[in-house]
Amino acid sequence: MDCLPCCGSEQHHESFxxxxxKHESLKSKKSAYHLRALSxxxxxxxxxxxxxxxxxxxxxxxxxxxxxxxxxxxKIAAILFGYEELAEATKDFSDECLxxxxxxxxxYKGYIERIDQVVAVKQLDKNGHQxxxxxxxxxxxxxxxxHTSLVKLIGYCIDGxxxxxxxxxxxxxxxxxxxxxxxxxxQPLDWETRIKVATGAAQGLEYLHEMANHPxxxxxxxxxxxxxxxxxxxxxxxxxxxxxxxxxxxxxVSTRVMGTYGYCAPEYQLTGxxxxxxxxxxxxxxxxxxxxxxxxxxxNRPAEEQNLIHWAEPFLKDKNQFxxxxxxxxxxxxxxxxxxxxxxxxxxxxxxxxxxxxxxSEVVSALEFLAKPKTEESSAxxxxxxxxxxxxxxxxx
Numbered sequence: 001m002d003c004l005p006c007c008g009s010e011q012h013h014e015s016f017x018x019x020x021x022k023h024e025s026l027k028s029k030k031s032a033y034h035l036r037a038l039s040x041x042x043x044x045x046x047x048x049x050x051x052x053x054x055x056x057x058x059x060x061x062x063x064x065x066x067x068x069x070x071x072x073x074x075k076i077a078a079i080l081f082g083y084e085e086l087a088e089a090t091k092d093f094s095d096e097c098l099x100x101x102x103x104x105x106x107x108y109k110g111y112i113e114r115i116d117q118v119v120a121v122k123q124l125d126k127n128g129h130q131x132x133x134x135x136x137x138x139x140x141x142x143x144x145x146x147h148t149s150l151v152k153l154i155g156y157c158i159d160g161x162x163x164x165x166x167x168x169x170x171x172x173x174x175x176x177x178x179x180x181x182x183x184x185x186x187q188p189l190d191w192e193t194r195i196k197v198a199t200g201a202a203q204g205l206e207y208l209h210e211m212a213n214h215p216x217x218x219x220x221x222x223x224x225x226x227x228x229x230x231x232x233x234x235x236x237x238x239x240x241x242x243x244x245x246x247x248x249x250x251x252x253v254s255t256r257v258m259g260t261y262g263y264c265a266p267e268y269q270l271t272g273x274x275x276x277x278x279x280x281x282x283x284x285x286x287x288x289x290x291x292x293x294x295x296x297x298x299x300n301r302p303a304e305e306q307n308l309i310h311w312a313e314p315f316l317k318d319k320n321q322f323x324x325x326x327x328x329x330x331x332x333x334x335x336x337x338x339x340x341x342x343x344x345x346x347x348x349x350x351x352x353x354x355x356x357x358x359x360x361s362e363v364v365s366a367l368e369f370l371a372k373p374k375t376e377e378s379s380a381x382x383x384x385x386x387x388x389x390x391x392x393x394x395x396x397x
Contacts (some may be wrong), residue, residue, distance in 0.1 A: 079155030113366040114157030115334030134240030141239040149204030151237040191334035199367040200234030206360040210275040215245030221282035262296040277354040284349025
């Protein structure tokens with residue numbers, strides 16, 4: 001999408017720059033030793049996962065936590081569960097406990113007496129899209145990171161050909177069910193809640209990109225991977241496709257293209273070159289879905305509306321029609337200037353050129369500003385200082 005919003009006020013522009021400088025200052029404190037260690041980590045991580053994936057039998061059971069600790073500073077100590085224990089927790093994986101299903105397998109709600117906790121148990125489909133390698137990648141990634149916007153891994157199970165992951169239970173389910181698969185009679189998310197969810201999810205990506213010990217590219221950001229608690233706090237889940245970011249002066253990671261069609265950045269789809277800006281593009285797609293209430297790709301819509309990004313572009317460029325992009329289920333209950341700013345953020349993330357996209361710290365700063373309570377009369381546009389092109393949303397609605 002070759003379009004960006006007009007600039008907001010100088011006051012908000014300076015405020016944005018001050019916030020960005022904080023993140024730059026933190027990053028500049030990384031020592032040369034840390035960078036050398038990071039480079040070694042990046043080179044060996046994929047080999048480490050591959051080695052774990054081909055090990056068999058009890059060696060996996062005995063050594064996985066110890067190996068994680070040797071490899072990096074573990075934030076959590078994942079618990080090893082037996083298959084029978086998880087079967088008992090989920091009433092033998094009954095449909096009564098089923099809370100989700102996808103290409104990876106099924107997710108069940110369960111209660112584990114040993115830890116006195118309600119949990120979510122993901123049982124990987126033996127013939128599904130997530131294989132041994134992705135299973136161990138997820139265990140490793142979630143053992144090495146910890147943040148309020150990332151789902152917490154409690155443990156795992158390896159029993160014969162069974163692969164199961166145990167997470168904290170998120171009672172709100174996934175964003176997709178509140179946004180794109182809304183059940184009859186279910187209330188849609190209001191505007192403020194959508195911004196809250198977007199901010200939380202963006203903070204999760206920001207942590208992975210800029211605050212984790214080793215930069216991580218999530219690679220599969222979509223509504224079904226954003227989980228919600230009872231207060232609509234968002235957490236990222238499903239780290240099977242996550243990869244370490246580029247290190248040692250490299251600008252990208254070369255890898256085979258994986259993820260969900262429609263959410264992948266164009267340069268990644270074409271070249272297999274993965275950067276943190278690939279996640280920024282995916283975030284822009286989901287944020288546009290949150291604003292419009294429409295899936296990025298939907299063959300059930302009229303031909304000209306099937307691709308959300310292509311359909312939205314002319315409305316984004318027209319100051320008199322941008323309100324038509326708002327989800328009809330909002331029934332007009334949103335701040336018009338807030339909508340304009342939200343569309344501006346989405347448009348920046350959806351730039352065709354990766355270098356023109358903001359960082360996730362910039363996105364978080366903009367969303368946090370947007371989330372502040374304001375009236376229609378007093379709200380002002382706030383636009384990060386990134387490359388601007390043709391989108392010209394007038395500052396007056």
